[in-house]
Amino acid sequence: MPRIGIGVIGGGGIAAEGHISGYKLDPRCEVVALWDNDPARVQEQAQRLGVPHICETLDELLGREDIQAVSVCTPDHLHGEHAHAALRAGKHVLVEKPMTTTREDAARLVEDVRETGLVLLVGQIVHFQPAIRAMVETYRSGEIGDVWLIESDYISDMRRYYGPHGETPWRTDAQAPQDILMGGGSHSMALLMWALETEVKQVFAYANHKAEPMLPINDCYLVSLLFENGTIGKLIAASGNRGAAPTGGRLVMYGTKGTLWGSRLYRNNPELHKTEIVRDFQEEFSQSKPRVQGTRQVQYWGEQCEHFLDCIEGKAQPSTSVLEGARIMAALCAAIESTRTGKPVDVDNHF
Ligand SMILES: NC(=O)c1ccc[n+]([C@@H]2O[C@H](COP(=O)([O-])OP(=O)(O)OC[C@H]3O[C@@H](n4cnc5c(N)ncnc54)[C@H](O)[C@@H]3O)[C@@H](O)[C@H]2O)c1
Numbered sequence: 001m002p003r004i005g006i007g008v009i010g011g012g013g014i015a016a017e018g019h020i021s022g023y024k025l026d027p028r029c030e031v032v033a034l035w036d037n038d039p040a041r042v043q044e045q046a047q048r049l050g051v052p053h054i055c056e057t058l059d060e061l062l063g064r065e066d067i068q069a070v071s072v073c074t075p076d077h078l079h080g081e082h083a084h085a086a087l088r089a090g091k092h093v094l095v096e097k098p099m100t101t102t103r104e105d106a107a108r109l110v111e112d113v114r115e116t117g118l119v120l121l122v123g124q125i126v127h128f129q130p131a132i133r134a135m136v137e138t139y140r141s142g143e144i145g146d147v148w149l150i151e152s153d154y155i156s157d158m159r160r161y162y163g164p165h166g167e168t169p170w171r172t173d174a175q176a177p178q179d180i181l182m183g184g185g186s187h188s189m190a191l192l193m194w195a196l197e198t199e200v201k202q203v204f205a206y207a208n209h210k211a212e213p214m215l216p217i218n219d220c221y222l223v224s225l226l227f228e229n230g231t232i233g234k235l236i237a238a239s240g241n242r243g244a245a246p247t248g249g250r251l252v253m254y255g256t257k258g259t260l261w262g263s264r265l266y267r268n269n270p271e272l273h274k275t276e277i278v279r280d281f282q283e284e285f286s287q288s289k290p291r292v293q294g295t296r297q298v299q300y301w302g303e304q305c306e307h308f309l310d311c312i313e314g315k316a317q318p319s320t321s322v323l324e325g326a327r328i329m330a331a332l333c334a335a336i337e338s339t340r341t342g343k344p345v346d347v348d349n350h351f
Contacts (some may be wrong), residue, residue, distance in 0.1 A: 004029040004312060007067040007091070009058065009082050010074035011036035011045040013167065014096060017295035018125075019071040020049050022305030025291050029069075029309055035061040036074075058082065062089035069119075069312055072096060075170040076178050080105025083120065087112040092119040094308045098186035099325035101179065103333045103348075106326035110351040113322040119311045121304075122320035122328075124190040126250065128300035128307070130288045131281040135251055135260045136195045138279070143265065144255030150196060150225075150233040151248035152188035154180075158239040162214040172214050181207075181221045181332055185237030189328050190320060191251055192225070192233055199349045200331035202226040207339040211240025223335045235335075326351045 006023050008015050011034045023031050033053035036042040046054050055061040061070070062085060069092035072082045080100035083093045087109070099122045100106045113120050126132055139147065158180075161168045171178040193199065205223040212219035219240045225233035236247060253260040258267040258278065265279040291302030310316040320328075327349050334345040 001028075003027070004068050004309060005032040005064070005066040006030065007032060007055075007061045007064065007070040008034045008051070009036075009061065009070055009072045009086070010078075011038075011042045012073065014297075015071065015073035016045050016049055017297060018292070018299065018301040019073055019094070019305065020051065021292045021295060022301035022303075023071075024049075025302045026306055026309055028313075029305075032066050033061050033064060058085060062086060062091065067091060069094070069308070071123075075168075075176070076183055077101045077176045080109065084108055084112055087116050087118055087120065090116070090118070092308075092312050094121045094123055094305070095325075096123045097125075097190065098182045098329065098332070099322070100329055101182050103326075103330055106329040107351055109322050110326050119308070119318060120322040120325070121308045121311055121318040122190070122322070122325040123304060124187065124194070124320045125299050125301070125304055126187050126191055127194055127319050128303045130285040131263045132191070132251060134279075134281045134284065135253070135263065135265075138265055139195060139253055139255065139260060140197075143258060144253060144260060145257030147196065147231050147253045147255045149254040150192055150227075150231055151235070151252040152191050152233075152250060153236040153245065153248045154184035154188050155236060155238045155241050155245035155247065156180075156184055157241045158212065159214070162212070162239075166214075172216065174216055177216050179217060179336070180215070180219055180239040181223075181237045181335060184239065185221060185223070185235060185332060185335075186328060188235045188237060188250075189331055190324075192227075192235065193324065193328060193331070194320065195251060195253065196227055196229065196231055198227045198229040198231070199327050200225050200334075200347045201228045202344050202346050203331060203335045203338055204344040205335040205338040207336075211238065211242070215239060218339065221335065221339070223338075225331070323351060 035055040072095040207218035220238040263282040
């Protein structure tokens with residue numbers, strides 16, 4: 001069977017250590033070409049990673065007949081435009097999170113997928129972590145009962161990435177800085193919605209700009225959430241952390257029969273007035289290693305690429321589809337609007 005030809009749009013850190021490294025492990029595909037607007041970087045990356053073709057323009061990459069699918073790994077605010085161009089050129093798309101940075105761009109991608117029937121997978125890499133999957137499965141199997149409160153945080157120290165001499169200067173670019181609620185908070189919002197299998201109905205959010213001077217916009221968000229199923233939730237996204245971050249963490253679910261927190265399942269013993277650890281997912285999966293190793297951000301990139309190829313071959317449905325990506329965006333955009341208006345905002349989930 002001919003291999004699926006892959007084009008990579010944006011040839012920076014996550015393209016190299018995440019996507020290209022992941023594709024290289026799967027014999028069903030071949031990374032054919034790379035495009036980036038930095039000619040020196042693209043040259044160096046293509047050589048180092050063994051990508052045979054460098055394209056001078058996006059149109060050149062999208063016009064290649066030996067490419068059936070692309071990864072979009074450009075800065076956040078370009079995802080919408082680049083994923084749209086790729087779908088309209090007939091290519092399946094794996095787009096880095098956040099899927100877009102505006103609701104309009106998200107709606108356009110939903111239309112693109114509806115009209116073309118192509119695959120769009122949003123790269124929510126956290127969903128591929130075995131311990132997180134096990135926590136979500138534990139909830140879905142009824143072990144903690146009905147969830148009444150849910151939390152997820154993304155609290156980071158981004159100094160190595162920020163500034164004109166940082167690893168990813170686009171994040172603090174004065175014209176189009178990365179909004180940490182989009183860039184980091186999209187991990188959390190996606191996780192909350194995926195875990196609960198529901199949508200956000202209403203948000204109320206505060207934000208400030210006190211911790212990270214290199215970022216020209218708000219660096220900390222606290223978002224209160226009301227989900228369609230009645231669960232309430234909290235999301236924090238911040239980039240100016242200067243110490244530990246012992247708050248909620250990746251995923252916390254409080255249910256009527258137990259709690260999932262810190263990768264563990266806890267249950268209260270009412271006779272002994274004691275909280276017991278029922279399962280420790282980190283421990284259970286301590287031997288499970290991502291297939292891509294040796295990268296700075298060791299994540300389940302290989303597993304994500306494998307899932308994308310399975311979707312293209314019709315063996316799976318995207319773990320985060322274009323519609324789910326659009327609803328994540330709708331909730332994040334509503335939260336930003338709430339910080340501006342000082343009022344709760346109803347989320348428009350109709351796409
Ligand atoms: N899933 C994760 O855990 C994770 C982690 C880090 C980054 N990301 C996401 O990956 C994306 C890329 O981030 P990165 O860390 O690789 O950044 P990076 O700076 O290393 O790479 C971005 C690349 O895009 C190129 N670029 C900039 N403007 C462009 C344009 N107009 N046209 C074409 N190329 C352009 C840059 O030259 C650079 O090579 C971002 O959306 C980021 O949010 C995801």
